[in-house]
Amino acid sequence: MLSINPVKLYNPSFGIYFRDVNDEDGDIRYRGDTVLCRDDLYFPEVVGFLDNKYKNVPKVNVVMHACSDGEEVYSFLGVLISRLKDKAAKFLPLTAKDIDAEHIKLAKRGVYNITNTEYIMANDYMNGEFYNYFDLIPSSKPKDPRLKYTTTVKADDSLKSLVNFERGDIFDDVKKINFKNTILFARNFWPYLTYDEREKLLCILSKKMDNSSTLIVGDYDKLPGNVDLLLEKYGFVERVPNVYEKPKTVRISSNAISNIKYYPY
Helix, strand or coil: CCEEEEEEEEECCEEEEEEEEECCCCCEEEECCECCCCCCCCHHHHHHHHHHHCCCCCCCEEEEECCCCCHHHHHHHHHHHHHHHHHHHHHCCEEEEECCHHHHHHHHHCEEEEEHHHHHHHHHHCCCCHHHHEEECCCCCCCCHHHCCEEEEEECHHHHCCEEEEECCHHHHCCCCCCCCEEEEECCCHHHCCHHHHHHHHHHHHHHCCCCCEEECCHHHHCCCCHHHHHHHCCCEEEECCEEECCCCCCCCHHHHCCCCCCCC
């Protein structure tokens, strides 16, 4: 049985969303921590890479797992559209999933407290068009005194219409996805898996992905998770920071992915 701590806290200098989910012993099972334009991805560079890679492809599938409260999903959308304009259409709509129903509820709502620092970064990434994608809620007065220097914004309805939020588990999903011309965001949850679970997931991805696929991870996956070493083992190559392709063919025993089962992250 899970014990969920649903408290939403913010760092006073940055509008980070925190949410811990604990097991019955009180140990952390996973966190929902996220932020607008999380700084372990330079979103303009990522969008530029994807634009160039898929320039001759008419339709690209984008799936974002462990989407938390949706801030990174809307961040990516805002940067994608502001940078690519009409060319962004082939990447849309996005599919965003999380195993936590509360995260999906918050993501569909799309209301966030952001600091001025956060706004400056996001607005720069979005070519000065931040308020084309987010609506200001000026009357909001947060009760937490640590939020007094924040602004409350809501993802615009036109932006929300471009993403399908669903509850889902990546281990179920990867067995069903056609990875041809597919971008998979699988970011900042790998350390919550055991080493065996990480290897099994990457083993499946290695067999199903090809050079038309793109896998995007996070800094948190590399540091405590050592996922970068496993990615190399399974033939993935980093093209820009945290963005991987699989140009190499790696021979993997069929026994390595047998009996795959549900592993919540």
